Amino acid sequence: MEMPEELLxxxxxxxxxxxxxxxxxxxxxxxxxxxxxxxxxIAVVILEMDFRGNIQIKESLSKNIEPFPGLxxxxxxxxxxxxxxxxxxxxMEDEGExxxxxxxxxxxxxxxxxxxxxxxxxxNAHFDLGFVNAAIGRNQIKRSPFHPFSCFDTAxxxxxxxxxxxxxKACAAADIAFDNRAAHSxxxxxxxTAELYCKIVNRWKELGGWxxxxxxP
Numbered sequence: 001m002e003m004p005e006e007l008l009x010x011x012x013x014x015x016x017x018x019x020x021x022x023x024x025x026x027x028x029x030x031x032x033x034x035x036x037x038x039x040x041x042i043a044v045v046i047l048e049m050d051f052r053g054n055i056q057i058k059e060s061l062s063k064n065i066e067p068f069p070g071l072x073x074x075x076x077x078x079x080x081x082x083x084x085x086x087x088x089x090x091x092m093e094d095e096g097e098x099x100x101x102x103x104x105x106x107x108x109x110x111x112x113x114x115x116x117x118x119x120x121x122x123x124n125a126h127f128d129l130g131f132v133n134a135a136i137g138r139n140q141i142k143r144s145p146f147h148p149f150s151c152f153d154t155a156x157x158x159x160x161x162x163x164x165x166x167x168x169k170a171c172a173a174a175d176i177a178f179d180n181r182a183a184h185s186x187x188x189x190x191x192x193t194a195e196l197y198c199k200i201v202n203r204w205k206e207l208g209g210w211x212x213x214x215x216x217p
Contacts (some may be wrong), residue, residue, distance in 0.1 A: 013049040014114035021115040030073030034130035038067035041186035046192040062187040063098035096139030118145040124150035181201040
């Protein structure tokens, strides 16, 4: 349930993850090599914290990316994701412009929450971070909101918490609805990853892993 705006406390988020704002990301790509394969989709979910110290989804955004010239797209990757590059309704955007547009609300939330920078949350996170960093580099984006190498990996967290590392199975173990027919859409997978991450972090708090202090702002 969405909390009333007056019950949200940005300052608590700044104290939770060493000043980092967790932002959930998922990418769909033309292969596995971030240096050679194209970025095709990217979605982000921005999180916020309520007055009880629980994190929740605030905003979700996604972009369909026009493949960067010269990069590879494996047919097997398209078959796996179900992406049709020739779909007239796909509304692809230039890679650099799409990233810049997605980064604006992330930077705004970092500032509004009192955090120092964003940290990427993803399932098998170094894969997604590698593709985002590669796209940042080739588009000469000077100010990435994300930490360049640190990330939070929900595959590891779910393995610890539920004994499952596959996103669909981890969601099932966490009693989070998951539609396999909708999987491998960047936005759907990002939202499900965000729900899983929030559930793990909030449950850890309930168990006393992150006690709220009465003197916290």
